[in-house]
Amino acid sequence: MENDDIVCNCMQITKGEIIEAIKAGNLKTIEDIGDETEAGTVCGSCHDDIEDIITEVVR
Numbered sequence: 001m002e003n004d005d006i007v008c009n010c011m012q013i014t015k016g017e018i019i020e021a022i023k024a025g026n027l028k029t030i031e032d033i034g035d036e037t038e039a040g041t042v043c044g045s046c047h048d049d050i051e052d053i054i055t056e057v058v059r
């Protein structure tokens with residue numbers, strides 16, 4: 001997945017935006033990311049992808 005790929009279709013949030021939010025806010029959970037970016041706050045089908053990004057960035 002590239003940084004400009006949309007992760008959350010409901011809110012049109014890209015992988016890059018999620019990575020930036022994680023780094024800027026030291027975010028650790030999907031809830032944190034939802035509060036910060038609104039990604040994952042609608043249908044929830046992107047939660048697995050968001051989890052993968054958290055793992056990738058925090059690792």
Ligand code: FES
Nearest residue numbers: 008009010042043
């Ligand atoms: S695709 Fe992210 S909440 Fe629906």
